[in-house]
Amino acid sequence: MNTQRAQEIVDSPTMINVTYQGTNIYIQHVDEKTEMARIYPLDEPEKELTVPLHNLSEH
Template sequence: MQIHIQRAVEIASSPDMVHVTCQGVPIYIQHVDEKNEMCRVYPLDQPNNERDVHVSALEEHRG
């Protein structure tokens, strides 16, 4: 399910881990720039590999 900007904000501020991917890679949303609809993310297994992606590139997977 594609994520909208408000949902990205909710996920980023949530204390619970939410399964989100970017191009099939599980990621953590570190920060959300609501004005530009960009998210600062990193792969769960590579916390030093931060990058900015458009919110449309993110997918939420619900169990």
């Protein structure tokens, strides 16, 4: 996923289906300089991760 699209998803008022390694996730923050995203699995919000944007997929 590119930086611009990830930021659009973060800013969207509607929930957009995004996965990381096959798990549905929520994007909390996008760092445009490092091209990383702060995410968490929808069913485990306490398990926050920072991952490369290119590992995220929109469905």
